[in-house]
Amino acid sequence: MRRELEELEKIIDEAQGNTGASLVIKNVSIFHLTTGEMSRGDIAVCGDRIAGVGETYGGEREIDGSGLTAVPGFIDAHVHVESSMITPFEFERCVLPRGVTTAVCDPHELSNVAGTKAIDFFLDSARRMCMDLRVQISSCVPATPLETAGAELSAADVCRYAAEPLSSGLAELMNVPGVLSKVPEVLEKAAAFKGRIDGHCPMLVGKALNAYLAAGVRNCHECSTLEEAQEKLRKGMQILIREGSVARNLDTLLPLITVGNAPFLGFCTDDRNPLDIAATGHLDYMIAHAIESGADPLAVYRIASYSTAQHFGLRDRGLIAPGYKADIVLLSDWRKCRIAHVLKNGRIVDDALFASRGLPPDPSAFLNSIQLQKVTADCFKVFSKKAETPVIGIVELSLTTEHLELELPFDGREKKCAPELDVAKIAVLERYGKNGGIGLGFVKGFGMKSGAIASSVGHDSHNICVVGTSDEDMALAVNALIDSQGGFAVVNRGKVVDVMPLPLGGLLSDHDFETVEKELLRIHEAVKVTGCPLETPFLQLAFLPLPVIPFLRITDRGVVDVAGFDFIEV
Amino acid sequence: MRRELEELEKIIDEAQGNTGASLVIKNVSIFHLTTGEMSRGDIAVCGDRIAGVGETYGGEREIDGSGLTAVPGFIDAHVHVESSMITPFEFERCVLPRGVTTAVCDPHELSNVAGTKAIDFFLDSARRMCMDLRVQISSCVPATPLETAGAELSAADVCRYAAEPLSSGLAELMNVPGVLSKVPEVLEKAAAFKGRIDGHCPMLVGKALNAYLAAGVRNCHECSTLEEAQEKLRKGMQILIREGSVARNLDTLLPLITVGNAPFLGFCTDDRNPLDIAATGHLDYMIAHAIESGADPLAVYRIASYSTAQHFGLRDRGLIAPGYKADIVLLSDWRKCRIAHVLKNGRIVDDALFASRGLPPDPSAFLNSIQLQKVTADCFKVFSKKAETPVIGIVELSLTTEHLELELPFDGREKKCAPELDVAKIAVLERYGKNGGIGLGFVKGFGMKSGAIASSVGHDSHNICVVGTSDEDMALAVNALIDSQGGFAVVNRGKVVDVMPLPLGGLLSDHDFETVEKELLRIHEAVKVTGCPLETPFLQLAFLPLPVIPFLRITDRGVVDVAGFDFIEV
DSSP: OHHHHHHHHHHHHHHHTSSOEEEEEEEEEEEOTTTOOEEEEEEEEETTEEEEEEEOOOEEEEEEOTTOEEEEOEEEEEEOGGGGTSOHHHHHHHHGGGTEEEEEEOTHHHHHHHTHHHHHHHHHHHHHOSSEEEEOBOOOSSSOTTSOOSOOOOHHHHHTTTTOTTOOSEEEEOOHHHHHTTOHHHHHHHHHTTTOEEEOOTTOOHHHHHHHHHTTEEEESOOOSHHHHHHHHHTTOEEEEEBOSSOBOHHHHGGGOSTTTGGGEEEEOBSOOHHHHHHTOSHHHHHHHHHHTTOOHHHHHHHHTHHHHHHTTOTTOSSSSTTSBOOEEEEEETTTTEEEEEEETTEEOSHHHHHTSOOOOOOGGGSSOOOOOOOOGGGGOEEOSOSEEEEEEEOTTOSOEEEEEEEOOBOSSEEOOBGGGTEEEEEEEOOSSSSOOEEEEEEEOSOOSSOEEEESOOTTTTOEEEEESOHHHHHHHHHHHHHHTSEEEEEETTEEEEEEEOOBTTTBOSSOHHHHHHHHHHHHHHHGGGTOOOSSHHHHHHTTTOTTSSSEEEETTEEEETTTTEEEOO | OHHHHHHHHHHHHHHHTSSOEEEEEEEEEEEOTTTOOEEEEEEEEETTEEEEEEEOOOEEEEEEOTTOEEEEOEEEEEEOGGGGTSOHHHHHHHHGGGTEEEEEEOTHHHHHHHTHHHHHHHHHHHHHOSSEEEEOBOOOSSSOTTSOOSOOOOHHHHHTTTTOTTOOSEEEEOOHHHHHTTOHHHHHHHHHTTTOEEEOOTTOOHHHHHHHHHTTEEEESOOOSHHHHHHHHHTTOEEEEEBOSSOBOHHHHGGGOSTTTGGGEEEEOBSOOHHHHHHTOSHHHHHHHHHHTTOOHHHHHHHHTHHHHHHTTOTTOSSSSTTSBOOEEEEEETTTTEEEEEEETTEEOSHHHHHTSOOOOOOGGGSSOOOOOOOOGGGGOEEOSOSEEEEEEEOTTOSOEEEEEEEOOBOSSEEOOBGGGTEEEEEEEOOSSSSOOEEEEEEEOSOOSSOEEEESOOTTTTOEEEEESOHHHHHHHHHHHHHHTSEEEEEETTEEEEEEEOTBTTTBOSSOHHHHHHHHHHHHHHHGGGTOOOSSHHHHHHTTTOTTSSSEEEETTEEEETTTTEEEOO
């Protein structure tokens, strides 16, 4: 209390100009997200708070704001940090300078590998970081009963985080069938996090959508059509517009971005890899692209900050206003979202800020997560009774897949892939030493002529997935990942071409962001030797085991028809 | 937990149409406050929640919604229930049928009389009522050191309510000078309710406004000009547009009401008497009047519900959407806000609902609050050294007063009122038996030719205030209130013409709403015998002791110059 009173005294003095402010941004153009006006003046910062705006102030330290525009720090409404393949400490080095002062993350990927240890690792990281990382509590580990994950989070495991102050609620409740059929474990979680439940319900409509919402779910980041988003909006759902590396909905949902809709919208990246962040940006890219495409800048900046703050009950941020958190982005070009400086909690974001952090939490518990025995080419043979085959059709830059039915080369007993039809073989191998299951199937769209690529990132159970045109190369690729304890591998004609290690849970690199970026560029280049022309082949592969997104998927237990929520014969 | 799970199972079933809903509003036009669309369909209600919207449902009980439009229940963002002169139980009988399903009240008036007993009485009432009465914790009792109140709430008294679940925060922090000069007691309260502080800062601008906001204040209902409101909006303040019985800002602030501003606006009544509620309405009147005056209906209905719900962190209400509270207003004419039915927590608001309530809390602690000895005409004599006099100029339908300087009849020793100049004498008498102080002054604008009127309602300390043209009549009027233990009195030429008793703390009637309405009409009629033409003479009188609103005021300690926040000689 004593410290709080002293802080209040200090900010009241500084706001009145009785004493100099800790930091003053002089003569800056302030974008008032309340009225939509831009006005020129000073912003006085006292500690981690804004003391005054729009008047003239002097301070110990001054930033020349002329030519710059101040907007509130951006908030990523839904992100899996693991998709950037870097640790939370590196994640903030990557996105905080891009204006993302708050991110609502779901440690769902690492939780599937390591359970509550993963949640605790993220919470512990969040406590030591500069940016505000809100850690939602992963609701669906494993995501479905159709797969084998490294860990299971029981309702009790999840509910013990219900009062966690660094969390804003339950992370995306993907188990829609579980809600609709009233599975007790699912409802226990929903009851514990009543009204603070993030959603995930692609293409859900009508009464089923009503029921899902009635269970207390409040948002969805999975809208891929305007009609879908509009029904959800009508029914009170917060629409989190996503621009990930694979799933990109910003262009489709652009017409939603109006000042009228702004209170009910958010921006999120969900799964965005370091290459995209480095090359095109993060929320800064979404903001610039939306404005360039004609969206109202007031709506855009509100959505990027205030609306999402309100949605998650973060009532201390989202405006450049006295008493609010001093999370401020200074733009040299507000239409293009060109960032000159970022302030987080009143501190200038630079190398010195990151250097001032303590040590990151120890990640060693996540090492040695691949408990799979070496495999041989025989493991990948597909025996069948007919040539007709359900084939997963990938759609570039979309999470959705097609459910194709194709005739594949068939000798009456064994079924093979058909590179000439762009059909490769795909396998998912249980990697936690639990049952050694291997799911086998076929996939169209990778454009591979030879070789194989393998990944220990495979949503959401993160078993090893491998796609290839040769069983031998597939085996070699998987074995390379066992040696590296996770990561990505490229094999061609009996030779390991490249391996990018991700030793932390098979998901995260222990390298810095810049190194990971280089490694990714190198391995993407390596993939080309197989003939695969995809921009993000490993991301595209990583989402194929995800049985909560339509239409056809594959897990360690087999090929899944998502509509029927069951396995089908290959 | 068991009951919560059963409720979840039930609502999921009813939302899917697996089982009939408890209640269905059939074929109603739903005003979607998210998208602004109107669509026709059913609303299924399960218990106190909305289960489904926009689909076809069947239920145990059905309401024909054809020709009706459904909007979310209204929220009064700031109200003193005491200003309706009825108990909380009667207040909801009065406003809930008008669509006000939630009200954020400040028991400031009764707290000034009886301290924490008053807060507890409101909280206890709220627990037993049908509507949601959110009880803010009165922050300034007494409002200023310039007056004598019946009770004092220390910082400790106030802070012990900081975690009260039926409260949304600290009630209007009127002591602006206390904030700016960092009075420790004031800052302790601000620290305990950080970010949940209601404001009250008429005409505050510039750095002083910044400092007040930096202390954690979040809204203001005292804006009387557009410019004032716009600066406050720019600085992140929620503007609660007020239409009370005296202070009426709706017309002035109408241009603010746009879809763009809607997230940052609310509607409130502050102080509204039963006559206005009966004759013209409550929030329903504000809504109809705003729409009739050209405001965007989407903005208006958002402001009346969703925006205010969000502002106070009431995340379960403000939309007609699955999972939200079934607080629904069914309108026969949505432009005119004509109400056909109201549902509160899924229950139809009717006499049966009110009859189903338990007993109200015992109010007997508030009886016998007038501890004043009988007075004589001599008590009201004003002795002075000069004819020049600061005179309070009242402005009809405004809380603000003018600071006039007039020459009054003066015999070298005693100063008298001047009915021919429309100047009457005014006195405020300390009524709690603490010091027997009497403040004396002069007031212009009551239009009295003879007699006196007296009131035990006198914001905010609620000492007895009396205005008249004859010292004898003033004494008689005060003595009549001592006999009735509070209320309003009209005296003319030595005769008590009428008394309306308000025996609970001298503020509230123990009669029902309808009776209070009749009594008020009768006493307003009675006032006319004095020549006073004011529509609401007692309300106008009741606000004259309020030393937090510019410019000239009077308390039991004397005439106050609000600008200087000190007494001046009469």
